Amino acid sequence: MDRRGFNKLVTLALFAFGVGCSGTTSSEVLVSAAASLTDAFAEVEAAFETANPGVDVVLNLGSSSSLRQQILEGAPADVFASANSSNMDQVVAGGEAVGEPTTFALNLLQIAVPAGNPAGITGLQDFANEDLLIGLCAEDVPCGDFGRQALANAGVIAAIDTNEPDVRALLTKIEAGELDAGITYVTDVRSAGGAVEGIVIPDDVNVVATYPIVRLTSAPNPDGAAAFVTFVLSGPGQTILASYGFTSP
Amino acid sequence: MNDDKPQRRSERRPALVLVVLGGLGLLVFVVPLVGLLVRTPWSRLPELLSGDVVIDALRLSLVTSLAATAIAALMGVPLAWLMARVDFPGRSIVRGLVTLPLVLPPVVGGAALLFALGRRGLVGEPLNEATGLVLPFSTLGVVVATTFVAMPFLVITVEGALRNLDQRYEGAAATLGAGRWTVLRRVTLPMIAPSLVAGLVLTWARAFGEFGATITFAGNLQGRTQTLPLAVFVALESDRDTAVAVSLVMVVVSLIVLVALRDRWWRAL
Structure with missing residues (x-):
């Protein structure tokens, strides 16, 4: 195993045991994202890393409710992207969000x-x-x-x-x-x-799922978090999401 | 069982390491049950268990698990007999195939059933064209899925008993003029009865608790395909108290059957 891989492993181990985030380098952005974003965010990650050399995005994928639980229980993360507003609302109510969440995608x-x-x-x-x-x-x-x-x-x-x-x-x-x-x-x-x-399904009867994104107060890498959120909302980010069937808000 | 006293005398107490490891082993089974008991809303139990979702699921679970057990007996005993008594080529492969559902994730079994017996399946499509029968999303589909998962318990138990049976008894009966059916009915079946009953009980218990193959092959609809385990799974998302209450019913019913029959018939295993 090379040194970089080893460092990654140590970082992961620290996350796993909740020892803290002192081991996280400032170039890593940990994104907790809803499972339905798996494919789209993998491409967003690649594009963001190309645009920001030296930054490593780590995706933590799961159901929005389990991610919400992790965040409220203090698991370190920089960004939370939820597949519905109710889980995001609870993260905001728990004081874990920086400012108001932004809707970055719609799913019909x-x-x-x-x-x-x-x-x-x-x-x-x-x-x-x-x-x-x-x-x-x-x-x-x-x-x-x-x-x-x-x-x-x-x-x-x-x-x-x-x-x-x-x-x-x-x-x-x-x-x-x-x-x-x-x-x-x-x-x-x-x-x-x-x-x-x-x-x-015609618009007048269709139901829209909204996907909000937000930076987290406990973010080990606030700058990286801000950059990632900005990228998701930017033209290139939205183009990638659209190619997976998401609609821009 | 522990009649071999002479050898054990010298060591009355089991070694500490055995007690510790064995005790930990027991905890693996006990702790989840305690977790369930602690979380049970005892005072609301009657109300939670009398809802129509629970009643429908209980009725469906009893009907389908008993039907699966009956089918398993009808086809599984002959299969066990063939495997134990007929030396045909590929017997070990057949044994492997029969025990496969024991180790296969039930979801995989359910998907395989869907591709084979579904409306567009290998066997299901001609079956549908000939009879109009659609197995997925029907109660019969639940019976098929649970039979697939549970029947191996019957087959391996009965096969083991048949193989261990001293065939001289059957031979003696035949020498005395008993026909094939008489031998089977009067000698073979009575001699393997304890194993047969143990196999039937295990088969029923497995069918009663079946989840993965059922939801994958037969779907989930109250009153038609939603058995107790499916009702628990769905309720876990929304109504945890009901999920816990139903889980408790399943544990109690299964435990009563297994404990009550253990002393009478399980020695056969």
């Missing part, structure tokens, strides 16, 4: 159908059809909550056949052609490649 809902749309789904009204196999995320998962809101907005009482534990499980069953349709985020449809097709 889309109807996801298997490639070729074998059931001929055209819109949310098809979700009431008893003869089709329809899946949603479970009610308590954000995508399930938003999906139900969209159905309610459209006045559709859905004939649901399964409430999947998360959006990944729902997509798998749509990809396999076992479900005729489900409701996911635009970014999920995009990430599934050609196996899944998206059908647009």
Whole structure:
């Protein structure tokens, strides 16, 4: 193992044991980001590091609620990017945020159908059809909550056949052609490649997920944190996010 | 079990290191249970357990786990007999295949079932075209998933018993003029009965607690495919008290069955 790798390992170990952040070099930016940002932020990280030589972005990915818990329990991080406002609000209320969070991305809902749309789904009204196999995320998962809101907005009482534990499980069953349709985020449809097709849900019934970002008060690297947030909100940052299906606020 | 006194006499007390390590081993099982008990909202228990989600899930869990056990008995005993008594080529491979669900992550099993028996699956598509039957997202799908995961317990228990059985008893019965079925019914099955019952109990208990294959293959819908473990998982996100209460029911039911049957039949294992 080379010296740099060893240093990285020591830093990680320090994080893991919560010993503190004295081992963190000023050139490292630790970003706690929602799991749905995994692919997009990997590219943002690469672009940011190219633009800022010597800076190393470390992504800590997880569900927004578990990241919120980590931050409130004192785990060191420079930036928090959440997939919804409720977890961000709790971080702000806990006094961990520097100033007000900024919304950096929006994620719209889309109807996801298997490639070729074998059931001929055209819109949310098809979700009431008893003869089709329809899946949603479970009610308590954000995508399930938003999906139900969209159905309610459209006045559709859905004939649901399964409430999947998360959006990944729902997509798998749509990809396999076992479900005729489900409701996911635009970014999920995009990430599934050609196996899944998206059908647009009209703006007047669609539900928008907002992604806020903020610097943290306990940031070991406040300058790096500020630079990263600025980059995400900048033109190049927004272009990368758009390529993954996110909408600019 | 501990009748071999002569050898043990010299060492009445077990070595300290054994006690410490064994005790730690026991804690691995006990601590999570204590955690559950500490977190249980005892006073609200009746109210939490009488909700329609819990009642539906309990009914579905009992029906599907018993159905899976019955199917496992119907097909698993003959399979065990073939594996124990017929020397066919590839027998060790068959043994491996049968025990695979024991070590496979149930989610992987569920996905495999989906690709094989789903509406667009290898077997599922012709099945659907011929009969209109769709297994995923149906109660029958839950039974299929739990059978897949639980049946190995029956097969390996019964196979082990058949292999250890002294075949001279069967031979004697046959010599005395008993036909094949009579031998099976009057000699073989009674002799392996303890193992058979132990296998059935283990199979049922595994089916009752099945989660991963069920949610992956059969989905999650109250009253149709949402068994108790699925109800617990979903409730953990929103209603932790209900999740804990249902978990407690599962622990109590399983423990009663396992402890009650242990002394009578588990010696066979």
